[in-house]
Amino acid sequence: QTIRTVPTEPIEGQKPGTSGLRKKTPVFQQHHYLENFIQSIWTGIGGVEGKTLVLGGDGRHFNSQAAQVVLRMAAASGAKKVIVGKGALLSTPAASNLIRTRGADGGIVLSASHNPGGPEGDFGVKFNTANGGPAPESVTSKIFEATKTITEYHILESHDVGLRTEGSFTLAGMEVEVVDPVTDYAEMMAGIFDFDAIRALFKSGFRMRFDAMHAVTGPYASAILEGTLGAAPGTVINAIPLPDFGQGHPDPNPIWAKPLMDEMMGPNAPDFGAASDGDGDRNMIVGKGCYVTPSDSLAVLAANATLVPAYSDGLKGVARSMPTSRAVDRVADALDIDCYETPTGWKFFGNLLDVGRVTLCGEESAGTGSDHVREKDGLWAVLFWLNILAEKRQSVAELMAAHWREYGRNYYSRHDYEDVDSAAANELMDNLRGELPVLAGHSYGALKVRDADEFAYDDPVDGSRAEGQGLRIWFEGGDRAVLRLSGTGTSGATLRVYLEALETDPDKMDRDPQEALAPVISAVDEIAGIRKRTGRDAPDVIT
Numbered sequence: 176q177t178i179r180t181v182p183t184e185p186i187e188g189q190k191p192g193t194s195g196l197r198k199k200t201p202v203f204q205q206h207h208y209l210e211n212f213i214q215s216i217w218t219g220i221g222g223v224e225g226k227t228l229v230l231g232g233d234g235r236h237f238n239s240q241a242a243q244v245v246l247r248m249a250a251a252s253g254a255k256k257v258i259v260g261k262g263a264l265l266s267t268p269a270a271s272n273l274i275r276t277r278g279a280d281g282g283i284v285l286s287a288s289h290n291p292g293g294p295e296g297d298f299g300v301k302f303n304t305a306n307g308g309p310a311p312e313s314v315t316s317k318i319f320e321a322t323k324t325i326t327e328y329h330i331l332e333s334h335d336v337g338l339r340t341e342g343s344f345t346l347a348g349m350e351v352e353v354v355d356p357v358t359d360y361a362e363m364m365a366g367i368f369d370f371d372a373i374r375a376l377f378k379s380g381f382r383m384r385f386d387a388m389h390a391v392t393g394p395y396a397s398a399i400l401e402g403t404l405g406a407a408p409g410t411v412i413n414a415i416p417l418p419d420f421g422q423g424h425p426d427p428n429p430i431w432a433k434p435l436m437d438e439m440m441g442p443n444a445p446d447f448g449a450a451s452d453g454d455g456d457r458n459m460i461v462g463k464g465c466y467v468t469p470s471d472s473l474a475v476l477a478a479n480a481t482l483v484p485a486y487s488d489g490l491k492g493v494a495r496s497m498p499t500s501r502a503v504d505r506v507a508d509a510l511d512i513d514c515y516e517t518p519t520g521w522k523f524f525g526n527l528l529d530v531g532r533v534t535l536c537g538e539e540s541a542g543t544g545s546d547h548v549r550e551k552d553g554l555w556a557v558l559f560w561l562n563i564l565a566e567k568r569q570s571v572a573e574l575m576a577a578h579w580r581e582y583g584r585n586y587y588s589r590h591d592y593e594d595v596d597s598a599a600a601n602e603l604m605d606n607l608r609g610e611l612p613v614l615a616g617h618s619y620g621a622l623k624v625r626d627a628d629e630f631a632y633d634d635p636v637d638g639s640r641a642e643g644q645g646l647r648i649w650f651e652g653g654d655r656a657v658l659r660l661s662g663t664g665t666s667g668a669t670l671r672v673y674l675e676a677l678e679t680d681p682d683k684m685d686r687d688p689q690e691a692l693a694p695v696i697s698a699v700d701e702i703a704g705i706r707k708r709t710g711r712d713a714p715d716v717i718t
């Protein structure tokens with residue numbers, strides 16, 4: 176086996192976004208594209224010599240081939256060991272767990288997460304550090320710098336190695352350990368939740384549907400829900416990971432998980448429904464006739480955390496991304512614990528979790544997690560809900576009603592305008608940014624602007640500062656609108672408009688969110704000229 180040194184040139188645009196580098200699959204398949212980026216990761220982390228890495232992906236098209244390239248390049252650069260999920264599969268939270276429990280120096284997750292896959296879909300590469308979390312900006316910026324100066328990469332000449340069976344072998348002196356992707360993760364879940372209580376819940380006739388969306392969570396959900404917890408066979412649907420996710424869009428929201436939504440809103444709905452995304456870190460929660468917004472879900476988990484064995488001593492604190500609704504803030508207030516507000520993207524929670532300032536965190540984009548790993552964790556959130564329901568023996572709708580009665584309801588919705596012309600989207604943001612200082616005091620329909628700014632975050636642990644993290648407009652009475660451009664898309668720009676209105680009147684807890692938010696929706700359109708500038712009448716996706 177010889178190590179080849181291959182001359183190459185920098186390729187433009189290899190800048191990691193909100194969550195790793197994401198591009199159209201054919202872009203990743205271009206000559207040297209993946210190799211350049213992997214070599215730049217090695218450079219960005221100060222070399223991979225003597226290091227142990229975890230490797231796996233969500234099974235999308237190009238996953239297997241890319242995994243072989245990573246193995247050959249890790250061996251060529253002197254890595255000591257790579258722990259890889261069987262079939263090159265690992266959900267993002269399972270990878271995070273393995274990095275932590277095996278004391279690895281980091282890991283590579285091959286995924287474009289909730290983006291569609293397939294030959295014309297998206298592919299992605301994420302690097303996680305030794306704490307199991309997404310690389311912070313200090314690391315991704317070094318990786319990006321390396322992509323701009325790269326002149327050669329190193330790769331082993333070898334046949335593809337077999338990843339179909341568990342066990343260890345060596346590849347040019349590097350140990351490769353193939354592990355079952357589910358075992359360690361399932362064990363960790365059993366250590367967090369009251370599996371006996373959940374088993375009893377299913378035994379009592381509680382019915383559930385889990386839509387794995389043909390993505391990586393299928394094997395995890397089948398093993399844990401149906402295998403260990405006794406949910407009825409057929410509870411988990413679309414359970415086999417497919418390279419193109421069955422032509423679907425593995426994003427668990429009411430639009431892309433519509434078949435599940437339809438079932439849950441229909442006459443024969445089971446008691447509880449859930450879905451997860453491509454790489455298994457997102458979750459959607461829906462009860463019989465009752466969709467739970469991710470922001471509310473986070474608040475409910477925080478309010479009921481002590482029902483779960485692992486959190487029975489209470490929470491150290493909570494954190495949410497800035498655009499996430501302030502429902503969890505109200506719970507934190509009541510519990511008298513700290514609530515942190517961070518920029519969008521899981522990497523910003525890492526430091527707070529590492530130093531023990533927070534136990535739970537979440538994002539409005541269907542991400543929820545805790546200090547058990549350093550990624551958001553879809554199935555964990557579903558098990559958390561099951562544990563709560565097993566203790567409370569209430570329906571999701573009853574639980575939500577009680578929650579809102581106690582804390583008030585933060586009506587919430589996100590409107591996405593996808594594949595907008597990039598120049599038009601940037602112009603919209605630039606223009607609004609320019610107007611922020613003069614908005615206060617002006618009225619738009621029934622709403623008056625109280626304040627407006629651009630969010631910047633000073634990390635209280637390492638002092639790093641992240642600027643340009645979203646434009647915020649507050650209205651008198653507490654309503655809020657936030658605008659930002661997505662950092663995970665692969666074509667054009669995606670404008671995200673986050674809308675929130677607090678309601679504390681107990682008689683107004685059952686409104687249609689779009690209706691409750693109508694004044695904010697029209698005010699922000701008037702302020703930012705969304706319809707005019709994007710040329711769209713309505714959002715593409717409403718969550």
Ligand code: VG1
Pocket residue numbers: 193194287288289290452456457496519520521538539540542660661662663664671
């Ligand atoms: C989106 C979400 C963000 C999430 C990120 C990665 O980012 O808004 O909350 O952390 O996706 O999620 P953006 O920049 O497109 O808004 V995942 O499940 O795609 O890794």
Ligand code: CO
Pocket residue numbers: 267288289452453454455456457
């Ligand atoms: Co994801």
